Amino acid sequence: MKIIDKIHQAQREDRFFWSFEYFPPKTSVGLHNLYERIERMQTLGPEFIDVTWGAGGSTAELTVDIVTTAQSVYGLETMMHLTCTNMSLDKIDTALKAAKEGGCRNILALRGDPPKDRSPGARGEDALEHAEDLVRYIRKSYGDYFCIAVAGHPEGHPDNPDRQDDLRRLRDKVNAGADFVITQLFFDPCFYIDFVKRCREIGIDCPILPGIFPIQNYHGLQRIVALNQNHVPQRIWDALEPIKNDDYLVKEYGVDLAVRFIEELRETGIPGFHIFTFNLEKSSRLILEKLRLVPLLEERGTSFWKSVICDNAAHHNVWMNKIQHYRQIESWDEFPNGRWGNASSAAFGEQESGWGxxxxxxxxxxxxxxxxxxxxxxxxxxxxxxxxxxxxxxxxxxxxxxxxxxxxxxxxxxxxxxxxxxxxxxxxxxxxxxxxxxxxxxxxxxxxxxxxxxxxxxxxxxxxxxxxxxxxxxxxxxxxxxxxxxxxxxxxxxxxxxxxxxxxxxxxxxxxxxxxxxxxxxxxxxxxxxxxxxxxxxxxxxxxxxxxxxxxxxxxxxxxxxxxxxxxxxxxxxxxxxxxxxxxxxxxxxxxxxxxx
Structure with missing residues (x-):
């Protein structure tokens, strides 16, 4: 099913929804653990999931495999990222064909990292330069088969100092055939609210989903901000300063902050939100629990552990043991989740994996x-x-x-x-x-x-x-x-x-x-x-x-x-x-x- 149809259906039913983003792990055991994580997080009821695409197609095969598996094995509606920078049309055609054959009908069309060598021909004669070009190419090649999403930048694109021009470029992507927008992360709801207002003023009327980033650790936040050139309000830095060396407390703060953001944005009428999970599980679960969008883990009962079939007394014991085991494996890779962490973690490689x-x-x-x-x-x-x-x-x-x-x-x-x-x-x-x-x-x-x-x-x-x-x-x-x-x-x-x-x-x-x-x-x-x-x-x-x-x-x-x-x-x-x-x-x-x- 196309995600835009699911969004419209949720809006007709006045039903709030959420979705998750994952990236391809760097190791084979990490991939195995990601599949287990996706299966567990399926019980949290995401409307869809998406899987990132490495710069220049560096994770192309693995991205397609994850999308196909999530779609066919776990029954999740999936969206595949696809970048056009440093990608020949042959590679793009191969990726789109593989997505279609795997049952995926949704593409997040992105420019990707620009080439360092900007001389003529550096990208190849048939390469596409902008996300707008990729959207047009997909529509030309596949008509209405794919639902296409594009990225929006509430604080403006780092490569474009003219915020109004950046908005016009987003409008061009939508006019080229994009169905909805997912924003890059932000650290003040006002950025998103103002962004949507300005989008509507210039005629962008498609759904715009806020991208939510749960802060996982202090140094990870610093890296993300450096990469995306985000503005983080001083009140957030002040709140983190006394706890920055305690990952437990930082994660708790990150969850509470994300909950406050979503509650504030929900009052403005957002249809749903998108969580950048960075292949981590616990924060995403806690956000949904604190928003009362899913039951607490202990309250989910027998339906959560659907594979357990036994009498009531035995069922209770097995269920509690499974919750304990769930909590153990959920925290395997929580502290920290970068190159110095465990290579078997689904989150090994952390934020850097999203950029190549x-x-x-x-x-x-x-x-x-x-x-x-x-x-x-x-x-x-x-x-x-x-x-x-x-x-x-x-x-x-x-x-x-x-x-x-x-x-x-x-x-x-x-x-x-x-x-x-x-x-x-x-x-x-x-x-x-x-x-x-x-x-x-x-x-x-x-x-x-x-x-x-x-x-x-x-x-x-x-x-x-x-x-x-x-x-x-x-x-x-x-x-x-x-x-x-x-x-x-x-x-x-x-x-x-x-x-x-x-x-x-x-x-x-x-x-x-x-x-x-x-x-x-x-x-x-x-x-x-x-x-x-x-x-x-x-x-x-x-x-x-x-x-x-x-x-x-x-x-x-x-x-x-x-x-x-x-x-x-x-x-x-x-x-x-x-x-x-x-x-x-x-x-x-x-x-x-x-x-x-």
């Missing part, structure tokens, strides 16, 4: 920040400047170093100057209070621990020397190293994740929010190396910078090291200190002489 590998900024901005490096030392200086705080971002780090890194900031800068290009790290912590301003996280009156960790790019010759040092060290180190081609070097064969951060809190089991494992590292390395080539693309193909950055991406290794003797807070640096003491002064002198540092 990209520098996110224009070539002009990137060249202004990073100049034109033509030798390894130039790149090393950029990484060192970032660690010292004089450069605000690198391709691998969109935010400044966390407060906990203050104690290792200078050591990280030194490592980079020696040729170990660091992109992730944490210091060892042995029992800091959970409210410690530098290391603390989680509920109050607890204690937190973490193993020292380093992740960096390293040349093959330096890798060999470092592995020899690890072998000779009396301390316990585990490491993974892999190049772009997938050649592995490692000193552990186990696939069991190595927990690197954990916390002990009153009345709770041990919480283990971050871990290192081979599956996660293997998944991340593809994106990590791709960013070298993305960076190279901002320079002329004949330039020394282009050649240098591609060479690093093609030949170097990505390595991580975990120091398992966490009470020894200096241990990991013993691998480098004798080098730092003897060489770093000379290195700094040379770079300062050349005005590079």
């Amino acid at each position: 590998v990209s520098l996110k900024y224009s070539p002009e901005q990137c060249r202004m920040w990073w100049g034109e490096p033509y030798r390894i030392d130039d790149v090393a200086v950029l990484f060192a400047r970032y660690c010292q705080g004089s450069l605000h971002m690198t391709p691998w780090s969109q935010e400044s170093l966390a407060a906990e890194s203050d104690t290792i900031r200078q050591r990280l800068a030194a490592l980079n100057l020696l040729g170990y290009l660091t992109i992730n790290s944490q210091p060892a912590v042995n029992g800091a209070k959970s409210d410690d301003p530098r290391y603390g996280w989680g509920p109050k009156d607890g204690y937190v621990y973490q193993k020292a960790y380093l992740e960096f790019f390293v040349s093959p010759s330096m890798l060999d020397k470092l592995i020899d040092k690890i072998k000779m060290s009396p301390s316990s180190f585990t490491y993974y190293a892999v190049n772009q081609q997938g050649d592995w070097r490692r000193n552990t064969k186990t696939e069991t994740p190595n927990v690197v951060t954990w916390g002990i809190f009153p009345g709770k089991e041990v919480i283990q929010p971050t871990m290192v494992d081979a599956t996660a590292f293997d998944t991340w390395k593809d994106e990590a190396f791709a960013l070298w080539h993305e960076w190279a693309q901002i320079y002329d193909r004949q330039s020394a910078s282009y050649q240098l950055l591609n060479t690093i991406g093609n030949e170097w290794y990505l390595m991580n090291i975990v120091h398992n003797d966490f009470p020894n807070t200096k241990g990991i640096w013993d691998l480098f200190d004798f080098e730092i003491d003897g060489i770093i002064a000379q290195k700094l002198h040379e770079l300062k002489e050349e005005h590079l540092l």
Whole structure:
């Protein structure tokens, strides 16, 4: 069934509705767990679900598989995202054909990330440039078969400073054949209310569904805001400040905030709302429960566990056991849900999965920040400047170093100057209070621990020397190293994740929010190396910078090291200190002489 028909039916019946968005997981076990999650969340009664599409079609096959499975196996009405940027017409035709064959009649037509190379022909002769072009192409190719949705931007599109022109472009998409609009996320209902008002004034009269983002954690919110350039009212930052290190409280606040938004918007007459789940379950369920749109989990009774068939007494026991099990699996991947989380999580990869590998900024901005490096030392200086705080971002780090890194900031800068290009790290912590301003996280009156960790790019010759040092060290180190081609070097064969951060809190089991494992590292390395080539693309193909950055991406290794003797807070640096003491002064002198540092 087409979603627009379901929307109109709900409006005729005066029935409020909701829908969920998912993204394709990065690992096979994550995909399996997503299917289980979709099946469970089906009981929450979404009017439809949609599945995102990776930049340039990078998740095309998996997106189609999820859409087809949700449609045929779980009986959910599905909508498939489809982008046109960097997509040939052949790819678009293949995707639309697969959607139709899988029973999907709904497409969310998007532009997608624009190509970094905007020269003529960069997109291909037959490629489409704008979402409006994609809408017209679908209508031309399939007539009225598909329901087509498009995206709206309550705060204006980040690439278009003219908000009125942005509205006209939305109207063009609707006039081209779009049936309804789903907005991007926002953090003040006034943005949505004003957006709808302005849409109606220029003749956009189709349904406009608000996109609701439940805040999951403080740093995740910061990343989302940086990517979308959203305005977050100061009252929200003020409310989060005293609880920002406690994910439980942040999630509770995020749920309550989403509930208040929906209640306020419902008074304006919205027909329903769309939740950006980021493949997470608990917040979506709690929002619907607090709005009294679904019964509480304990109140759903036998209909919720429809697979359970037994007598009443036994039924009650099995039902309660299932609720307990449900709550356990619901929280598997709640803290946190990014690359450092469990690779088996459906949410592994988190928000970044919705945008794909990209520098996110224009070539002009990137060249202004990073100049034109033509030798390894130039790149090393950029990484060192970032660690010292004089450069605000690198391709691998969109935010400044966390407060906990203050104690290792200078050591990280030194490592980079020696040729170990660091992109992730944490210091060892042995029992800091959970409210410690530098290391603390989680509920109050607890204690937190973490193993020292380093992740960096390293040349093959330096890798060999470092592995020899690890072998000779009396301390316990585990490491993974892999190049772009997938050649592995490692000193552990186990696939069991190595927990690197954990916390002990009153009345709770041990919480283990971050871990290192081979599956996660293997998944991340593809994106990590791709960013070298993305960076190279901002320079002329004949330039020394282009050649240098591609060479690093093609030949170097990505390595991580975990120091398992966490009470020894200096241990990991013993691998480098004798080098730092003897060489770093000379290195700094040379770079300062050349005005590079």
